[in-house]
Amino acid sequence: MRILQLIDSLESGGAERMAVNYANTLAKKISFSGLTATRKEGELIHQIDKNVSYLFLNKKRKIDLKAIFKLRKYIVENKITIIHAHSSSFFTAVLVKLTLLKIKIVWHDHYGTRFKESWKENKVLIPLSVFFSSIFVVNYQLRDWSQKKMLCKRVVFIPNFAIKENNVDEITNLKGVDGKRIVFLANLKNPKNHILMLKAFLDLKLQESEWTLHLIGRDYFDEYSVLLKNFIDSNKLEKHIHLYGERKDIQFILSQAEIGVLTSTEEGFPVTLLEYATNKLGVVSTNVGFCPEVIKNEITGLLFNPLNDFELKNQLQKMINDKVFRKDMADKLKVLGDNNYSKEVAVEKLLSEYKRLNQ
Known part of the structure; x- marks a missing residue:
């Protein structure tokens, strides 16, 4: 062929x-x-x-x-x-x-x-x-x-x-404390809905317990991008929420994180979830598109309605608070990904x- x-x-x-x-x-x-x-x-x-x-x-x-x-x-x-x-x-x-x-x-x-x-x-x-x-x-x-x-x-x-490469570039060192990093892998554009995650981070006061949020994805330097940066600046979160732009060493980045999030209002079948699975992250995901087929709520991760900020905060807090629960879900997600996707x-x-x- x-x-x-x-x-x-x-x-x-x-x-x-x-x-x-x-x-x-x-x-x-x-x-x-x-x-x-x-x-x-x-x-x-x-x-x-x-x-x-x-x-x-x-x-x-x-x-x-x-x-x-x-x-x-x-x-x-x-x-x-x-x-x-x-x-x-x-x-x-x-x-x-x-x-x-x-x-x-x-x-x-x-x-x-x-x-x-x-x-x-x-x-x-x-x-x-x-x-x-x-x-x-x-x-x-x-x-x-x-x-x-x-x-x-x-x-x-x-x-x-998703493909896990054998020879992984190690270029991007994430800021923050080991074991307390949340990563969000998505280009900065609609319908990825980054602002929902930023507001949840602020409302839960995660910065006070040393958690950090890392946004990985292309920055188009448009109104969407400005909105996120203004929110970070106005709430003095510069030391806790970090933007890295487009990166090629995704596996190395994910290996430094504990939790992966996705807050889109619309999705097809996000490869991001499979990349989180491959790297054994605890996942908090939107429930749109094919996401519920990959993330079985409270089995392989936690789901929420992207139009409901309370649901996101509740699921994120649950994922952060219980390390054993988080690891168990991450292990099951890895198996599900390997077997089905x-x-x-x-x-x-x-x-x-x-x-x-x-x-």
Whole structure:
């Protein structure tokens, strides 16, 4: 099999991380594994395996003929049979297919909010779905939405997975006291809902017991970012809540923390939870999207309604207060992740779908 992962950027988002994960894993299992970034590169470029064939299109506009024909040439030269297009990159994939009709497109939907949207918000996607051979989704809500709305009726749930690297970079040393660090791994943007966590930290007066909060993720230096920084400054929390921006040594960062949090108001299937699981963190998570399938409340972690600040504070306090309970949940989450959301489970399902398309 000769497969290309297509993604619009290599910034550290969930869809982007999965595109890299798939390309790297498939490089060891199929005859050709390629990865193409259409518009932007980013921190994830450093995580691409040396056995993956990589191409950057540097696409400048929505319809960029130079980029399209550059991709077409790459596909022909490498005898690629399937484009696995992640999220918004479907548009580029379809434009290439119009010049190369034999190529097959798999579209992978990572966008957790889509199940709430109508035809109007997807007026380009839905008509172009007639060119898809299959649709992959990261949770059951997205599966149901695609089956009802899309013109391609082959819809398959493929679970996300996290990869634990053997050679871990050790660059970012977290501030604060060992054993009292909370990490929040998410880019600074909606719908990640960081402000809810900041308010809970303040209301619980966690700084008085030496706990610290560490925000890891891309800073877009916009209104969202300013709101968080103003909150930290105005409440004199600079020594207790730390922003690190986008980082590549995620495993090393997580190895220094005790608790991982996620407060999003919308999610697809956050790879963040699997990364917390891999590193045996106690997890306090939003209950949206696929999160309740991974975090079984009071078994593998603690869940809360992201629109209810009291629930978050209650669950966070419970996680902080009981170290034995926290460790037990972290151990169970690691087992659940290994058994149900491992690289092997996801890739076996993925290869099965690829084989069906190549027949």
